[in-house]
Structure formats: C-alpha cells, structure tokens
Amino acid sequence: MGIELKEITQKYGDLIAVNNANLFIEDGEMIALLGPSGCGKTTLLKTIAGLLPLHQGSILSNEKDISNLPPQARNAAMVFQNYALFPHMTVAENVAYGLKINKCALSLIKKKVEEILDIVELPGLNQRKISELSGGQQQRVALARALVIEPAMLLFDEPLSNLDQNLRVSMRRMIRKIQQEYRITSIYVTHDQEEAMSISDRIVVMKDGVIQQIGLPGEVYLNPRNRFVAEFMGTANLLELNEDDEIIQLLECGKWASSRDNCPGGESNNRQKRYLLFRPEDVEVGAEGNFEGTVIWHETIGSVTRVSIDFAGNEIIAEIRNYYKSGINCTIGEKIRFNIDLAGDGHIVPD
Numbered sequence: 001m002g003i004e005l006k007e008i009t010q011k012y013g014d015l016i017a018v019n020n021a022n023l024f025i026e027d028g029e030m031i032a033l034l035g036p037s038g039c040g041k042t043t044l045l046k047t048i049a050g051l052l053p054l055h056q057g058s059i060l061s062n063e064k065d066i067s068n069l070p071p072q073a074r075n076a077a078m079v080f081q082n083y084a085l086f087p088h089m090t091v092a093e094n095v096a097y098g099l100k101i102n103k104c105a106l107s108l109i110k111k112k113v114e115e116i117l118d119i120v121e122l123p124g125l126n127q128r129k130i131s132e133l134s135g136g137q138q139q140r141v142a143l144a145r146a147l148v149i150e151p152a153m154l155l156f157d158e159p160l161s162n163l164d165q166n167l168r169v170s171m172r173r174m175i176r177k178i179q180q181e182y183r184i185t186s187i188y189v190t191h192d193q194e195e196a197m198s199i200s201d202r203i204v205v206m207k208d209g210v211i212q213q214i215g216l217p218g219e220v221y222l223n224p225r226n227r228f229v230a231e232f233m234g235t236a237n238l239l240e241l242n243e244d245d246e247i248i249q250l251l252e253c254g255k256w257a258s259s260r261d262n263c264p265g266g267e268s269n270n271r272q273k274r275y276l277l278f279r280p281e282d283v284e285v286g287a288e289g290n291f292e293g294t295v296i297w298h299e300t301i302g303s304v305t306r307v308s309i310d311f312a313g314n315e316i317i318a319e320i321r322n323y324y325k326s327g328i329n330c331t332i333g334e335k336i337r338f339n340i341d342l343a344g345d346g347h348i349v350p351d
C-alpha cells in the first residue's frame with residue numbers, strides 16, 4: 001500500500017511538532033524517520049497510525065484519503081520500544097490477541113500463531129509467560145503480534161532501543177528480512193543513523209519538526225543537503241569556507257573546484273555559512289601526503305583507527321584501516337601527513 005503525506009502540520013498547543021511534511025512512501029517500501037530526540041518523528045508516526053487527530057494536511061493510502069479514519073480502519077500495526085505486551089498472558093495469547101479481536105476461528109488462530117512464531121524464530125515458546133522471556137524475545141513476540149494480523153502497513157517506533165548492541169543488529173536484520181519478504185510498507189522511527197541506513201530503502205531526516213532531506217541511505221550520507229544532515233549521518237569533517245573559498249585554494253584541488261556548481265550547497269546564498277564536507281574515510285594518512293597537521297588524539301577500535309588532526313586551526317578526523325600493520329605512527333603532538341580525497345563525493349554544504 002502506497003502512502004502519501006501531504007502538507008502535514010501537527011501541533012501541541014503552540015508547539016509545532018511537525019511542520020508541513022510531504023512524503024510519498026511506495027508500496028512495499030521501508031522508510032526510516034531519522035532525527036534527534038524531539039524532532040517530531042513519533043508525532044508523524046502516530047499521525048499516520050491515526051493515533052493523533054490531524055491538525056493540517058492529508059494522508060492518502062493508495063490515493064484514498066484516510067486522514068479521518070480511526071486507527072483500526074487503517075490496517076496498520078505498530079511495534080513500540082517498550083514492547084507493549086500483556087505480561088500476564090502467554091506468548092501465544094499475546095500473538096493471538098489481534099486475531100481474537102477480529103473474531104478469527106480458533107483453529108486458524110492456532111495455525112497462524114505457530115507460523116508467525118516460526119518466522120520470528122521463537123518456535124516452541126507458545127506457552128511461556130511474557131515475564132519469562134528476555135528483552136529480545138519479548139520484542140520478537142511484539143513483532144509477531146504485529147505481523148500476524150497481516151497489516152498493510154507496519155509502523156516501528158524505536159523498537160530496538162532497549163536491546164544490547166548485538167541483539168539490535170540481529171533483530172534489525174530479521175525485521176528487514178521479513179519486511180522485504182512480505183513487502184509490507186513500513187515506517188521505522190529511529191535516532192540511530194546506522195540503524196536507519198541498514199534497515200531502510202530511503203531515509204527521511206528530520207529536525208525541529210521539519211523534513212530536512214529524503215533520499216537513499218547512500219545519497220543522504222554522501223550528499224547531505226545541509227550541515228545538520230551531514231553531521232547527523234556520521235562523522236563529518238566540515239571546513240568553513242570564507243567568501244574567497246580560501247580553503248579550497250589551500251587544498252589546491254582543481255577537480256573539486258570545478259565540480260562544486262553541481263552540488264546543492266554550491267548554489268546557496270553567499271551570506272549563509274558554507275562548509276567543505278568530507279568524511280574520515282576520505283582522509284588518507286601517509287608519509288607522501290600533501291598536507292601536514294598535528295595529531296590531537298587517536299583511538300583504535302578493532303581494525304579502525306581514528307585520528308584527530310589539527311590542520312591550520314581546523315580539526316580533521318581521519319580513518320586508518322589496519323593501523324597496527326600500516327607502519328603509520330600516530331603520536332599526540334607530533335606532525336602527520338595526509339591527503340584528502342575530494343574527487344568523488346566531497347561537497348559544499350550550507351549551514
């Protein structure tokens with residue numbers, strides 16, 4: 001089911017929680033709503049679910065206006081951070097709940113519950129009480145309960161926030177696999193850019209109630225529309241440009257200078273601050289580097305080492321792969337040489 005949000009504005013009293021949101025979600029697509037706490041993600045999700053009355057705008061589902069339909073008529077299922085399960089009921093009773101409400105035959109309920117528990121990899125736990133399950137298992141039950149009613153739309157509100165890192169990774173793979181297999185149109189709210197990138201077809205980045213950018217994960221990462229998106233999507237090296245683009249001259253990068261008219265930031269108003277953006281993986285540390293800076297700090301986690309370099313008063317973060325085998329020596333306070341690869345996806349971004 002395709003969903004279209006048209007000029008949605010939501011308010012709590014005087015506070016504008018969502019400001020003129022426009023978005024088209026394709027049938028079977030998984031969209032991540034990404035942004036910091038308080039930016040309006042949950043408000044937008046609840047609005048789509050019908051849990052909040054619409055202040056302004058409209059919601060279309062397969063071109064039919066559903067703006068005023070009650071939640072139960074929208075054929076949507078929600079999965080929340082806090083699982084929202086009935087603790088005194090068994091796993092099977094929790095999963096069967098929606099089917100019972102829909103007055104399904106008992107034999108069908110039993111079959112469906114077993115099938116769905118298999119899909120979320122919880123076979124054989126039908127009779128366990130919710131309180132006897134781990135957090136990860138409880139979230140799988142919540143997912144099973146959402147899936148079992150075969151919704152046209154799945155809405156996730158930070159469903160993995162309570163789980164540890166390893167479980168989050170395995171759960172998000174499971175969610176993505178099921179979502180793709182059954183092609184359920186889905187919206188996934190998160191403040192974690194890594195989760196958004198890994199789970200979705202497209203990402204919608206929000207700030208202060210306003211959609212900042214909509215795009216494929218790679219697009220939003222490589223070509224952020226502004227400084228906020230650049231920083232929210234991962235570590236960003238941002239060198240502020242003065243009116244003469246002094247830093248570009250300093251970098252002596254003709255290729256970059258000639259490509260900058262093609263990027264959105266390149267056309268921005270001159271009075272607005274503008275930055276040259278590149279990511280840590282675009283900085284190549286090595287003795288033959290054209291530039292020199294001073295090491296401020298460095299840390300190694302697994303195979304990746306991050307080095308912070310003071311470069312003409314700007315802090316640049318570089319990434320070194322296999323530092324221990326690389327022969328590169330990072331010592332705090334010592335000079336280090338590096339190159340910056342702007343040829344591919346370096347960009348000028350406005351504030």
Ligand SMILES: Nc1ncnc2c1ncn2[C@@H]1O[C@H](COP(=O)(O)OP(=O)(O)OP(=O)(O)O)[C@@H](O)[C@H]1O
Pocket residue numbers: 012015017035036037038039040041042043044191
């Ligand atoms: N019921 C409410 N009454 C008044 N203000 C609210 C209500 N719910 C949310 N808000 C405010 O609306 C804004 C958007 O909140 P919302 O919960 O949609 O953000 P969010 O991006 O989902 O945040 P989080 O990631 O912390 O859940 C915030 O400023 C919040 O304080």
